Amino acid sequence: MKYQFTNDLKQAQELDQNDPLASIRDHFYIQPGQIYMDGNSLGLASKDAEQALLKMMDVWKTQGINIWDDYFHYGMQLGAKCAQLINAKDNEVLITGSTTSNVHSAVSTLYHPTKERYKILVDDLNFPTDRYAIDSEVRLKGYTPQEAVKVVKSPDGKYIDEDAVIEAMTDDVALILLPTVLYRSAQILDMERITKAAHERDIIIGWDLCHAIGAIPMDFEKVQPDFAIWCTYKYLSAGPGSIAGLYLNQKHFDKQPGLAGWWGNRDDTQFQLKHQFEHQQDVSGWQIGTPTMLAMAPLEGTLNLINSIGMDKIRTKSLKITAYLMYLIDEKLAQYGCTVGNPREDDKRGGHVCLEHPHGYQISLALKERNVIPDFREPDVIRLAPIALYTSYQEVYQMVEILEDILKNKTYEQYSEKRGLVV
Secondary structure (H helix, E strand, O other): OOOOOOOOOOOOOOHHHHHOOHHHHEEEEOOOOEEOOOOOOOOOOHHHHHHHHHHHHHHHHHHHHHHHHOOOOOHHHHHHHHHHHHHHOOHHHEEEOOHHHHHHHHHHHHHOOOOOOOOEEEEOOOOHHHHHHHHHHHHHHOOOHHEEEEEEOOOOOOOOOOOHHOOOOOOOEEEEEEOOOOOOOEEOOOOHHHHHHHHHOOOOOEOOOEOOOOOOOOOOHHHOOOOEEEEEOOOOOOOOOOOOEEEOOOHHHOOOOOOOOOHEEEOOOHHOOOOOOOOOOHHHOOOOOOOOHHHHHHHHHHHHHHHHHHHHHHHHHHHHHHHHHHHHHHHHHHHOOEEEEOOOHHEEOOEEEEEEEEOOOHHHHHHHHOEEOOOOOOOOOOOOOOOOOOOHHHHHHHHHHHHHHHHHHHHHHOOOOOOOOOO
């Protein structure tokens, strides 16, 4: 989409005045004087999440064990709300576990290597936890990662080559795991094209939605992947370490869960407490332990808010405000060596912008000193996420002005290049 931007504060203010989502900002706890650009790592707390958590506390206080009368299927109830974001069936989506434990749960269920077909296909740019889990799963099957993990190399260290991925779908590949939005460069992969290619070759395929869920609309009824996993603390603002999501296509409901636990047992026999596991014939059969209610409750508040707005409206603003940020980088910061390291096209760009500079880490520290909260990724990427729900255009403009001052005066040179514990 073509946007008409100008390089002045007045337009930023006008964009805010005409922003259909401007009032949603009031739902979030914005810290005075702070410009928060790290919602792609941890979304800001909302009043909706807080109210949902306090409600759960009240239910616990007043009902005790009777909480289960209304919340026994809470993971599925939240899953149904999350299903709206990816256009999946309600019984295919579950809120449970963590991103990594859900990778293990899905892969241990669907990965059944044979002598002829035993490899798992991955890329070399995805967030490392997925790779750790995949390496672990092949070891459990008696292989080494060198034998059974097939890695598609990026041609440039920034983007995944979709053609190379499809070309790598050889007869020895049993399963594929890829990111929908690449965390480093915000590249969106064509899930429909790649999933279709995998299924044409009888290969199981799953997707990591961590940087996609709540940022871009998805249509799983159309794509029909085998499984997907995601966290809920980024664009879904469900809180630090909040419970993750799992999608399992209904065609796999008959399969035995690779990681079985009592909460996945059939409802009608669960409290018979038999030692023979009978899993529920929907995604809830992949629950392992008792749901952690207090960790799940904030997600209910944010999902209610997001679903009341709709992903199309959220995506519309996200595309516009990230385009605005890229425009200002070009206009104000390019002269100081800054470049945009993410796709420019709307259909290929996720919810964050990658500002690249040889001194990116030091610049990110200088930004924090000025009360701007960015995110840094090696080797030189400052990730900036103007979140559609709570970031204003004026904040974007002000942040770029601060960046310009830091770069013009080289104040970033005051900061060490030594990496801290959290970057």
